[in-house]
Amino acid sequence: MLLTRRNLMQTALTLGAMHAFPGLTWAQARPLVFATFTGSWEEAHRAVLVPAFRKATGNADMVLDPMLSVDQIAKVNAARSNPPIDVMLHDPGPALQAVAQDLVEPYPVEKSAYYKDLIPAAQVPMGPAPFFQVVGITYNPETVKTPPTSWADLWRPEFKGRVGITNLNSTLGTGFMVELAKMHGGSEANIDPAFKAIEALRPSLAAVAANPGQLATLFQQGQIDISPGNFNAIQILKARGVPVEFVIPKEGAIAFKTTIHIVKNSPNRELAFKLIEAALSPEVQATLMEEPYLIVPTNTKVAIKGELAKTLAKDHAEIAKKFVFQDWAKINEQRSAWIERFNREIRV
Amino acid sequence: MAATLRDVTTYDLKLAAPLAAGFVLFFVTPLAILLALSFQTDPQGGHYGLTQYVNFLGDRFSLGVLGSTLWLGVKVTALTLLLGYPVAWLHQRSPGWARGLIMLLVLLPLLTSVVVRTFAWVVILGRQGIVNATLAWLGLIDTPLKLLYTDGGVVVALAQVQMPLMVLPIVTALGRIDPNFADASSVLGAGHWRTFRKVILPLSLPGIVAGCLLTYAAAITAFITQSLIGGGQMLFMPMYIYQQASTLQNWPFAAAISIVFLVSVLVVVSIFNALGRLSRGYANA
Structure with a gap:
């Protein structure tokens, strides 16, 4: 092959463009994108949920893109047919907005191994609650x-x-x-x-x-x-x-139940399901319940222990009594x- | 002969094409979309009309938010000018090493992020902050004063945060003034004050106008400082827009108030520009 100046220039430009806009190369297959919340949620998910997901999927590629609920909705809304996010995390208000705007898919409940173990309040067909x-x-x-x-x-x-x-x-x-x-x-x-x-x-x-x-x-x-x-x-x-x-x-x-949703038209539906399964699993929820995360579990198979049992409730029955859902x-x-x-x- | 020489005082406009294209793509287009959005009558779209503007302009509360934001800018600009001019003047009058030091002090705030600077003000103005602790130690107050979440607090914090934007243009303007003018003025019998008022001040007006313009624009749009120092009981336009767009997902109304805000700011900016032109005439006279 002859290397002309024009040829070389073209290659350089393409490589440069791919570097400047990595999205170009993701057009076919991009990693799973999980929009968690910023701050301590991101830390907890990076440390516990992501490794569990990698283990369950044989090291599938995924990235955390932490942002507020309202920003998640705005971003998915702006590109409905090719959403930049695969899994969304929402407080109850925005979750209902996302469902009303037809941005999320129903959770494949019958396929799920853990859905039936969640406490009743956490069993939401449009997206279950991995924590409170x-x-x-x-x-x-x-x-x-x-x-x-x-x-x-x-x-x-x-x-x-x-x-x-x-x-x-x-x-x-x-x-x-x-x-x-x-x-x-x-x-x-x-x-x-x-x-x-x-x-x-x-x-x-x-x-x-x-x-x-x-x-x-x-x-x-x-x-x-x-x-x-x-x-x-x-x-x-x-x-x-x-x-x-x-x-x-x-x-x-x-x-508040914080719910996790598969985004409609996500190109990574299968991986999204696996990530949510990991989030609902008793192993992940039990680890997230410990110091320093202290995240309230929704899976009834997780026995409540430690600081949570001391300050909040000693078991799921007491949670049902002491927690007011609006x-x-x-x-x-x-x-x-x-x-x-x-x-x-x-x-x- | 002259006709064959290339004119070196004008440049080919094509050189500006990349910047112009970027400007059109990333600034003019979104602005056009924003404008179109502001004419939607409801968030779901469909109908177009002036509903959003009528809602804003017919609402006392909304106009109050706009008014207080523009007024906040005036207060901050005035305070920044009052504190910044002497600094610029001192810089001009100092020996070389002190100039470097003053310039470093002026620029130092720019080297830290606005968030950090604003949090520093939260610490300074808080109940157990530096100001209250000092006053209590001097025995001047028994109970801490409320400084955070007050109008005065916002103005002071914004003035500090935006100070470089005022000082730098004035330093440049003062630097361009021929020192002989001041000497000539005093030889002709004018005192320091009169020299300043009749010679230095008018000649530095272009710098003052530029500084005021920058400070004003930065102060009224300073979302972070306004909300952290002002708190939830004070509402200014940037927070109002954010609330409508983000929390309430009411994009048409958010777009409409953004346009109203933009137009009001343009009006203020043209006033400043008119003053600037006047001052140039004044300075050359």
Whole structure:
């Protein structure tokens, strides 16, 4: 073959383009892409779930592409016929949106080895829940001498100017509002009592964080002493030596199932199924339950142990009793109106 | 003879073609899509109309968010100018080694990410932060002041974060002023203050206008600093757009408020530009 200058240039350009846009070479077969959440979820999945998946598939190629639920939906929506993600992870609100927008496939339940072992709340045909997130009360044990026992304790006069909450952009913020509504005679359909309660909480508020992650910083800085908080986020803070404790209020912990879905039109359907199977398996869930991850399992074959048994619930029966699941289909109907209202009423 | 020589003062426009193509592809096209999206009447698409704009412009709350964002930019720009001009002036008047040092101090913030700088401000302004700790130690306050999540806090943090954008253009403008002008002014009997007001300040106006423009644009669009220091009780346009687009998936409304924001900023920018032209006339007069 004769190497002309033109020839050489073409080859160089092609190689350069392939280097600059690796997507070009993935057109036929790209690795499985799992959009997990950022932060500690990514760490946990990289350390435990990915190795389990590799073992189950004989070292199949996969990448983690951590991003927020809303970004996952936006990305898949932008390229429905050739989605850049194969497996999505969602909080309950976005999960229903993804299903409503026809972005996910039903989970092949009859093929699954583990689906039937999940607790009933986790058995979702459009995408099962591999774990729960739990929201309770977080407080600083150095300044709060009597541990809080109820959501109503946030309104106690000694916490004037010491309470932190988040706005409704997050699942945590919205779930907290629904819980408040329920405490004061409202429901997912009637949020009014929650807004009244927040109005009464105003003098106590030291901060309305723009996202739940910010609450962590506020505890660290001594800006707040008490707030609703995510169990897993609090464990990370605790591990870093920040004085925080987590309690489940007597009304019960607000629990969210985090569901995992196969994206519609995914070119890696089979691998996606295997990844989800790995996430549901008792081995992976048992490892993720241990320190430092402390992720709440949904597989009934996993016996609850350690810190989880101490702070949350000693078995799955107690989980069913202590965890309050909310009706996110109802919540989604009005959530945008609530966010608007929160914007207006809480603004200084 | 002259006709055969190539004109070296103008360049072939074709040289700009790659940049222009990139600009069209990655900036003009998305902007056109954004504009088209903003005319959709509902997120599902289908119908087109001015609904989103009517919703925004007919809503007191939304206009309030826009107003407070533009006003925030004015406050930050004013503070940055007030603090930045003396720094630039000092830089101009210092000996060589001090110039290097001042320039390093000015540029230092640019070397760390905005997120890090903003978190530093969270630490400074917090209840147990440097400011409150110092005031308490001096015995000036009994209970910590609320500094974080206040308007003042946002303005101060933004002013620090955007400071280089103000100082650098003014340094350049001051550097271009012939030092003989100041000498001439004082020989003719003007004092320091008068020399500054009548000679240095007008001549540095182009730098001031450029600095204000950059600072203003950066301050009103500073999503991270606004939301971390401002908190959830303050809503500015970038967060409003994010909330509509990302949390609520209401892209048409998000697109419409982005366009409204863009147009308002363009108006402010043209005011600055008009001032800039005026100042050039002033400086050359």
